Amino acid sequence: MAILSKIRERTMFLILVIGLALFAFVLDPTTISDFFSANKVNEIGEVNGEVISRQEFAEALDAYKAQTGNRVSEMQAAKTVWNNLIRQKIYKKQLEEAGITVGDVDILNALYESPSIQGDPRFQTSGIFDKNKLKEHLATIKEENGEEWKAWRNYMASLQSNIEKTTYDNLVAAGIGASLKEGEANYFTENTKVSGKYIYVPYTTIADSLVILKKSDVENYINNHQDAFQVEASRDINFVKFDIKPTAEDEAAIKAEVAKLIEDSEVNNTTVKGLKSTTDYSEFLEENESDLAIDNNYKFKVQVPQVIAEEVFNGKEGDVFGPYKDGDYFKLSKITAVTQLPDSAQASHILIPFIGSASADETVVQTEEEAKKTADSLLTVVKANKSKFADLAKEMSSDKGSAENGGFYDWFAYNRMVPSFRDFVFEGKEGDMGVVKSQFGFHVIKIDGQKNFQPVVKLVTFGRKIEASEETENTVFQNAETFALELANGKVFEEAVKEKNLSSLPAVGLKPLDENVPGAGNEREIITWAFDEEVKEGDFKRFDVEGGYVVATLTSKTAKGLMSVDKATARVRPILINERKAKMIQDKISGSTLDEIAKSVSQSVRTAADVNLQSPTISGVGFEPKVVGAMINAKENEVVKNVVGDKGVFAFVVEKKELPAALPNYDTFRKRIANERKNKTFQMYEAVKKASDIEDNMSSFYGIQ
Template sequence: MAAIGKIREHGGFLTVIIGIALASFVIGPKALDLLFKTAPEFDHTSIGIINDQKIDIDYFSGRVEEQINNYKENQKKENLTSEERYTMTMQVWDLVKKETLLNQQELEVGVALINETTGRPEISREEYRDMIVGTHPHQLIVQNFTDQKTGQFNPQYVEQFLSNVEQGLNSDKPEEVEQAQLSDNQWRMLSKYIKEDRLSQKYYNLIKKGYYIPTALAEMEFNDRNTSAKVRYTAVRYGVIKDEDAVPTDADYQEYYAAHKDEFKQKEETRKIDYVVWNVRPSDSDIEAIEKQVNEIAVEFQTIAVENVPVYVNSFRDSRYDSTWYKSGELSPFIDSIAFNSENGTMMGPWVENKAYHIARLMDSQVRPDSMRASHILISFAGAYGATDSITRTKIDAGALANTILELSTSADFAALAIEYSDDPSKTTNEGDLEWFADGQMIFELNQACLENNINDIIIVETAYGFHILKVTGRKDESKKVRIAQINTQITYSKETHNMAFTKATHFASSIQNQASFDSVSTNSQMNIMKGDFVNDVAANIMGITDSRSIVRWMFEQDIVEGSVSDVFDFDNQIIVAVVSGVKLEGISPLEEVKEFIKPLVIRDVKAKKLIAQLTGASDINQVALDNSIIVDTTDYLTFTTYSLPKYGPEQNVQGHMFASEANVLQGPLKGDQGVYFFIVDQVTPAPANTVDYRFTRQQVQSQFAQMVDQGAYNAVDKAADIKDFRKYVY
């Protein structure tokens, strides 16, 4: 099920909304309105409304919980940071929004059925079955259930997988139930994905198939692509005029702004923030206290009985006992040499590395291989882990059969016996060969058997899977390895050190009333002012401050305006005081807000006017080039669809004029992006006559359109949607 993991990786992995429904019940909607300072339409039962369809907050929470559990399982993480959780929650909103918008479209155009229980769109049972075991399997089903030997999709593998899952869920063995629940969750995710994918592909295909190119348009496209021109051109670049000689007036700014106003449309309100930071770091006295504590632990550590060491190490917050065997060079350079030249029980450290104190104890040393190889024949039994329904033999019978095969293996071909008797489904491709595996990678019992027996020894090993007739076939790169127990103690600041920094921040905040006093006091206190621009109301944090969502929430509270000063924000090792330094409202930004941004472009336009005034009246392209110390370039093949003008880059305005101009006539001066142009179209070669109804051109255009549909169609639906987003009130 490798592809299922990929779906989890890219599906957007999310966090859980906690307590909103409970809060609404306990303190009531009016009080909750005051608590969150919400908009009137927020009813606390939904995370948003998409085209009048409420996104239920319990449904959203379930999706979040499901995805975050899958993410933790896939990444092998027990816990996530609050920032990771928040980022995933924003991702699941995007996912649910897309699903909802597409589902609405799918129902409207009639490519989906309606589930009578959930009210959500779905495909028919017949279509679903066809995608998993029928003649038109989904590509992910094919990838996951292909016979490795034949390279062909095998629907029986699907049936067997589902049967194994059902058997495991009904098992009386906790480890089998746990594995089956994991597989069941994976299957549910895969099933949901392929159903959604089939619906969306139906919708997209409907759009693709509905796109038609009439002959007249196909002919126009063919001519645009194939009519070519030979053009001489030159340009006086804007750099010949210094910026200080092209100072824009207010009228120049206004003219540019009016012509490009739609480019400054802001889709959402954003805010700017200035802030100062007190970084809390361990003081000298903090470090001395930690060092004293570590030395005391080291003395006690040496007295702990060997069998109690794992529990003792795990009792420390920053430490976990590690039973890994390490080669020389794999340990910290502070202890590597000592560990490989000392007796068991030797204490090492303390030493400082990666902002922590460390002490270690040598637990054991052995000569062990880097990797081993073995072949096996698995004899399973009813109730063993991973056993299929077809296996009915008892454990006693399995043990007896294993002993019989062990006797046969002394004279018969081991690979042939594996193919005939093994219950391992991979036997058809590997003939029982487990190939090379790293020391510690294999199941513990098999790993130990390979270590403790000689090469070519054949023994019986029992695991949760059943009885294994194991043949040790190889060991390589043997070397001395050590196992150590290590206790780590992070070097952190004390409560007193933190309180001192917090007190400084509190005094600072008490002297601030607005932006001006913030700037003044910061300068006088020699505090570096940090800045955050274009922060929206669902941003995870402000730049440089981890887990600072609370600052963003404060910035967008209803009574916070430009110049508002915050209270002290405490993020453990960073303490912050901030001021809202700007507000950019949704809609078209006023000229003053974009003036600095458009300044280079307005200067360019002023230069264009100056150059056009200077060059107007020129009648010879070669003389223009001579007068301005430039050259005349020639392109022999320029079409209307050519992306850029050689030597100058994309010049849409100039290139468009070239194909609208009379041949052999000097054109210019003409404003371009890089300079002011002159050109002469020397020759136009018409597109060749087409006698095959423009079929190839149609195919090209339709293919280009089809490539844009999947994302473009959704973007269009999203842009036209009426969406009320309540995330900022909840998180």
């Protein structure tokens, strides 16, 4: 698949591009960078007039990638960095307007207080954090201006950003407390109960077909609620995926090839050993290009592929099984050892690390040879007196997790520990002691217990991944090309799909910085193509994707700004229908008493008891906060009508209003309001962000204008 895809690259296009670039370079060497960077504008955004340059973004992106160890995708990193830059500039602007600046002293103090800095031996004197050592270190690496200084600079920039955010949040929180009067009002509002009679006319009493809406109605609603209908630029596509999958014939051919490896064969008058007769298993797997590495672990029955498990555990050493299908492989397995092992064990150990071992920290000074001598000495001591094992583990083991328990590990399964530790404990006998080496150092081990002995086997397994043949790949490629050719000849996409009995998939609302195309996977190239200014609705293209090909067509382009009427209709229509129905119901309502009103709308008078705003539901209706709020604020024994709720139109009379008992102090409720306000720092930031003047052209960094 990979080779064929490379062959099919548009090599002539690449040759043309390179040729033009070299031609430009001959005329003027400075033009070659311009050729590959048509957009010379060095700005990709602004926040309240402050520019975000390409260099600033690129440096922040590199720093973030280094910080995360490149464990996030390019687009995920880009979005995070962009949002961080916007946040930093917004907070900095807010603090400047408040007359507050976060300076070098603030950053240094934050460095001094960092636990990781205080615990770094490089900045300690006699085990105590020394500010002067940190300052000297920073001055030295700043002079060198190398990678280490760059990393420190990035770290200090992140500290500054965190300080600015915390400072701003604290300033805002200090000014948004609550008064006792607010606490009292909140207490009475939430706990007042009302009871009375009401009439409920559901919107469902009027058929949707009786409500006539025009396109202009939807457009007017959008224009009157523009904040709720702002959208990013997006693209919609339809696509057909042509998956390269092995056919039944491919599987049969692979199975036959694997079967040939069981017995010896003759190649150029030389006997080539098969799995049945070979004893050098590593060489066998390597020479026959196994897609599975050798596995020297013992396996319990549940760990053996279940398709052969029963046969294997009824077999003997030397028996060969297969070829059999297991997941995406055809396999051959040979029993190389049969024995009995416990399924769990207890053990104690003392871990002695050495310089360079996985468990070594800055306090480890022993070489590997010295650590081995220490471990052997400890083994001699504990063999002479087992009772000393726990105390020595507490004193000398670097495995702090077990050292507190005298080095003891309670019952653990076969596969839990590293191989050398595991093999000693499970293949030895209870009471045995010894020293083994692992990546963590040298372990002085005592086997404390073993239980549930069961038969186990060692298997050497050859595996061949089940993949499509070259013939199958060519067929799939031809199918994709034929489909694309029909589109090129003017065939409508969905017609071509139907004629060839294919299935098309939609991908709706793709954003400029998305990576994933639902149904196709992580295919950034498709998204970049969809946002190309020259690509128009109805255009199509074939893409080489992981595991096959995609032929996609652009079905819709949405510009950044106000949502189109067509796309907003599904969302707006129910709102407008209920508004019209509410007006129609209100026009029907007549009368001065509930009985008269009930008669005018052919509904019955219902009873509501102990309704309150803590749980604003009305029995028989459901959640209706607007109506309950109106009841709480209504006068007793007064008819209130034409109250529009979420599910219908209401009329009611509050017959009884029960206030909660007065409290001696409302400080608890005051504090609750204050804390709720202080905990809304994200909402505060979003409000400030919304009020800021932000120009976002970050997608241009990735070639999307």
